[in-house]
Amino acid sequence: MADSMISLRNVSKRFANSTDAAVDDLSMDVYAGETVVLVGPSGCGKTTTMKMINRLVEPTSGTIVVDGTDVRKQDPVELRRGIGYVIQSIGLMPHRTIASNIATVPKLLGWDAARISDRTRELIAMLDLDPGLLARYPSELSGGQRQRVGVARALATDPPVMLMDEPFGAVDPIVRARLQDQFLEIQKKLNKTIVFVTHDIDEAIKLADRIAILNTGASIEQFAPPEEILREPANDFVERFVGAERGLKRLALIKVSEIQIEQGPVCSPRDSVADANEEMERFGFDWVSIVDDGELLGWIGQRDLEGRPRLTDITPRPFSAYVTKESTLRHALDSIVSSRTQVAVVAEEGQRYAGILTLERISREIVS
């Protein structure tokens, strides 16, 4: 492909005090606008690989091209100023205020004060940080706030390429999940080319467009979209690394809109009781959704029909939960197993009825 933003060709790194190569003849491409997550056991060379991109580590051999230029033909300082960089421990300057930390690279590049202040305001709004924090020092912030400041600092000059080394590793799981969601939201808007290092396969599955699973010496075991890695692990190593609940993890990656949903038993409130019975029979259900002109009103059970002449006399019961087309199959599955009807009802905005999802339908998706 022509739009490779970062390209590694036969890159190796041997450290002076070690016989084995930390990175052994690695070649890979990262395309513009995608998030590639490097994941692997500790010591597999994923961080070394990332640090060679901005020359914090110099490769022993091979070529690395970023945005069309061989990094070794660039001044490392200039190169680094053009690439956003976030590390696990964040590395905020403890002696500088938050505002000054965010302004680090703009200042290095000689932006004027007004431009820096405008950009800082923009960034703290984007990352949902309180402007009151700007005058504070890093030690006064919570872990999650510091992580967001670290990301804001890396985004300050709007660099096209970002390197992120376990940026959410040091915070508790709840905060981490929130930061990950925010990451996805921001990335949707900004479309950066991101190389992201983590040892957490679930984080990789959640954030990556493509995951590179690395083994010792940064050898690529599989380099594919998360869904493919979960569906078809290339080998035992990948399968073991991906771990248990592969099927469930895959369901979290597929949206309801991506699969064919079933129509399900549906009646209008103006239909007759006989129509309703027929509809239930057709699907083998003991209940029917009541939809009036596209709007989902609820459901009526077979027993509700006894002794009633018309459906209009019966008040439909509300569904306890819906899923939408944007929900994941994992969410739909949860809705199925926790509902009395053993079915997930799919509704659109404004209670528009879309169909149903059954356990069978979802399990077909895992097996396929």
Place this chain on the structure above:
Amino acid sequence: MSDLFRWDWVLDHRDDVWLALGEHMWLTFLAVAIGLAISVPTGIFVSRHRKLYGPVTALTGFLYTIPSLALFAFLTPVTGLSTTTAEIGLVSYTLLILIRNVVAGLDGVSPDAKEAARGMGYTDRQLLWKVELPLALPTIVAGLRIATVTTIGLVTVTALIGKGGVGYFILFGLSRSFSTAIILGAVLAVALAVVFDVLLLRSERLLVPWTRSSEERPA
């Protein structure tokens, strides 16, 4: 009691007291300033070239152990009864403490802050001046406090070569068995040491606002 300490004598020698205090502070300032001017570059160099740290510590440690009296006795034939002689001795004694604290301060800088700074495109020089030295400052100033207090004490000894600040009173008192002058000299030396210690502690806090906790900050 009146024989032990005669206020009238002190009042009569007011001008001498001020002069001695001035000289004492000047000798101390000169010694610490020169010591710092030597120690900061040396400390930076040694922290980058680790193998030299041992020899440098050994050398400054050796200087530190030479009895001050002996040192002045050695130097006098070369540099005479001069400020130079006094300062060579005084500066030598600051080096061990100052170099050690410069190195310790630089060692204490968070490797994460350094890595992040390098990753964002700081040059080595910017890293030193904008990250490493500011973060090492509290440790360097702590060394400065110890060096200053030690030097204030040592300056009294330099009275032996005629450059002793308030030490002059002690020497004068000893030679005449005159307790007032001895006490005056000792009290002034201690008072100077305490005052400078407190002043440096204050300035240390002013220099490192980021270590203050949020409660101390104005809302």
